[in-house]
Amino acid sequence: MNNLFVYIETEGGKVADVSLELLTKGRELADTLGCKLEAVLIGDGVAHLVPELAQYGADKVWLAEGKELSPYRTLPHAAILCGLIEQEKPQICLMGATPVGRDLGPRVSSAMHSGLTADCTSLVIGDHKDAKTGKEYDQLLYQIRPAFGGNIIATIINPDCRPQMATVREGVMKKEFAAKPGAGEVVKVDWQKMTSEADFVVKIIERHIEERKINIKNAGIIVAGGYGMGSRENFKLCFDLAETLGGEVGASRAAVDAGFTEHARQIGQTGVTVRPKLYIACGISGQIQHTAGMEDSAMIIAINNDPEAPINRIADYTIIGDVNEVIPRMIKAYHKNSK
Amino acid sequence: MKKEFKIVVLAKQVPDTRNVGKDAMTPEGTVNRAALPAIFNPEDLNALEAALRIKDKYPGSTVTVLSMGPHRAAEVIRDAMFRGADGGVLLTDRKFAGADTLATSYALSCAARKLAPDMIIAGRQAIDGDTAQVGSQVAEKLGWPQVTYAEEILDLDEKGMTIKRRLENGIEVVQSPLPLVVTVNGSAADCRPQNARRIMKYKYALIPTEAAAEPASLAAEMTAKHDYLRIAEWGADAVDPDPSQLGLEGSPTKVKKIENVVFQLKESKCLQCTDDEINTLIVELLETHTLG
Structure with a gap:
C-alpha cells in the first residue's frame, strides 16, 4: 500500500x-x-x-x-x-x-x-x-x-x-x-x-506507426537551428553543418512552429532532452523552454547576432554574427583542418 | 439521418508566450503580463475550424464557443464569431480564480452539461501551460469518450465520428460514438480568417458587463436591441456547481514555489565572425577530439 x-x-x-x-x-x-x-x-x-x-x-x-x-x-x-x-x-x-x-x-x-x-x-x-x-x-x-x-x-x-x-x-x-x-x-x-x-466503444480502424527514424537523443554532435535561421531554406545550412561534422540536426520550438523542420527534431521541455558532447545552437535565443533540453551538453557553441541572447550565458563559445555567414565559414574551416 | 449538430468549442485567451520580449519580466523578476499580448490560443483556432467545417457540411448545425476567463476574454468569443461561430458563453466569476486544470475542467464540464451539445471540440493544449489536460478531464467529468490529437474529422453521422489522429510516429483512425470530446492538434487545418461581413454584423457583440461599462455607447445600444449580439456571461451560480470543486479550493495542485530562471554563468569565449577566429575554434575542437 x-x-x-x-x-x-x-x-x-x-x-x-x-x-x-x-x-x-x-x-x-x-x-x-x-x-x-x-x-x-x-x-x-x-x-x-x-x-x-x-x-x-x-x-x-x-x-x-x-x-x-x-x-x-x-x-x-x-x-x-x-x-x-x-x-x-x-x-x-x-x-x-x-x-x-x-x-x-x-x-x-x-x-x-x-x-x-x-x-x-x-x-x-x-x-x-x-x-x-x-x-x-x-x-x-x-x-x-x-x-x-x-x-x-x-x-x-x-x-x-x-x-x-x-x-x-x-x-x-x-x-x-x-x-x-x-x-x-x-x-x-x-x-x-x-x-x-x-x-x-471507441474502435481503432486503422493504424500506421513507424519506427522512429530521427534519433537525436543519442547523437554525439547536434547542430540545432532556431527561429533566427530565418527561413526553411536557410535552415538547410544546419543540415549541411551537421553532415560535415557527422552530427544530427535539432531545432528549437520556435523553428518547428515556424515550419522550418519537423517536430521530431524539437529539443527542449516540450521536445527531446539531449546531452551530446557538442551542441551548436544556431540562431537560438535560448529561452529556458529550449535550454532545459540541452544545458547538460558537454560543450555548447552559440551562434547569434545578438550579443545579449540568453543562450550566450550557458555557452562555452559564442560567435557573434549572422548564421548565414558563420556556418559556411565553419564548414570551410572543418574541411581545411580535418584529415 | 441526423443532419444538424450542436457543437461546443472550448477556447482560451492566452498570453502570447511564443513571442516573449526582453520586457516580459519585470526588474523584480515577476512576469509582466501587460507586456504580453493576449491572443486566441492557437490550437483552439484549429478546433474552431474543425467545428466550422462540420457546420459547412451540415447547415443548421450550431457552433458555440465556451471560454473561461476574465471579462476581456470575451474578445476570443467575438473573434470566433467573426470567423463563423454562432455565439458564445463566457464563464467568468471570482469563484473560479486560482483554478488548476482539474478545477477548470470541472467548471467547463458544468457549463457544457447545461449547453448539452452533441460534441465538444477543443485545442490539444494551451500555450501558456502546455499541459494538454483540460480536454481529457472535461471528457471524464462528462463520462464521454475522448479522442485526442485529432488532425481531421473524416466522417460524421448521428451514430458517431471517424477521426484521424496524429501521433508522434504515425497516425491512427478511430471511430467513436457521440457525444464525445475531440482535442485538435496544431497540424490540423488552419482556421479561416475573419470575414468582413461577419465583422460588420458582430462587431457590437458584447457580454453584459461590457455593455454595462459603457451604457451610452452605440455597441451597448445595439446589443440591447439585438439578441444575436449578446454573448452570454455565466457566473458560477449559472452552472449549478459543487462549490468545493471550484477555484483554488477545488484544485489539488498547489504552487509551492516560483523561481526565476537564473542561468548558471559559464566562462564563455566570444568570437567574431571572421575566417581566422572560426578557423582557430575548429582547430581547437579537432585537437581536443570534440570533433572528428
Missing part, C-alpha cells in the same frame, strides 16, 4: 524508453520514501517484458493482458489504472509525457480527483508547511517544471490528494539498471472486473 506506480508504455512488443527512465527515477524516489516500486503493465502478450522491468528496479508488476487491451485505447487503460489505484492507493503515479501518457494521465487524474503536473523536468521528495493552515506535510513529491513559456520554474505539490501524479518527457531522466534488481513479482490483474462494455 502507498507505493509508487509507474505506468509502462509498450509499442511493438518493446517497453518505451521513457518508462524505463521513470522506473530508474521511481526506484530512487521509492528508496527515499521507503516504499515499493510497482509497474503497471497493460497490453497483449507483454508478460515477457517483466524481467526487464525488474532489472530497472520494479518490485512488483501489475499485469493486465488481453487482446482488447492492445493497441492502447484511453478508456480501458484508464479504467484498469483507476481500478488499481483505488485498490492499492499508491502515493505517487508516474507516466511518460508521450501521446499515450498525456492522453491517459488527465483522464485518470480527473477520475481520481488528484492533481497532475505535466512535463516535469525534475522530481524530488521534500516536506511542506502550509502557510495558511500551518499544517505540515512530510515527504511530498515536488513536481518541478518550467512554466509560462519557460520564463519561470514552478514547484508544484499535491498536499492532500493521492496519488500525486506527474508526467515526464522522454530523455529527461536517465535510464539505468537498478543497483539491486527488483523482485519483479507478477500479480495478474482481473481487469474484466474493472472495465465495462462502455470502455470499449
